[in-house]
Amino acid sequence: MNKQRKCVGCGEFKPRENFIRVMKTEKGGELVINPNSKTFGRSAYLCYNQKCIELALKKSKLNKALKTSAALEKATLLEQLNQEN
Numbered sequence: 001m002n003k004q005r006k007c008v009g010c011g012e013f014k015p016r017e018n019f020i021r022v023m024k025t026e027k028g029g030e031l032v033i034n035p036n037s038k039t040f041g042r043s044a045y046l047c048y049n050q051k052c053i054e055l056a057l058k059k060s061k062l063n064k065a066l067k068t069s070a071a072l073e074k075a076t077l078l079e080q081l082n083q084e085n
Helices: 050-058 061-066 074-084
Strands: 004-006 013-015 019-025 031-033 041-047
Touching: 019 061, 019 074, 031 074, 041 050, 041 061, 050 061, 050 074
Parallel strands: none
Antiparallel strands: 004 013, 019 031, 019 041
C-alpha cells in the first residue's frame, strides 16, 4: 500500500513517490532535498511542478510545515524539478 502525502503548495494528496521531499534534519536543522529513506527528520512534500514550488515559497508554507525559518532557495527546488523531468 502506497503512503499518501499532501503537497504543501496545492494541498493535493498523492503517493509519496510523486513528490519532492524536503526535510529538516534532526541534528543541526539543515534542509535537505530528497534525502534517502534512512534519514530522520521533519518532512514536507511538494509536487513536481513550478507552480506548487512558487506557491509554497511565496506564502512561507514550506517553512511553516518544517517549523523553521531557514531559507530554501527557489532555484535549488527548480533544479531538482528539472532533474526529474
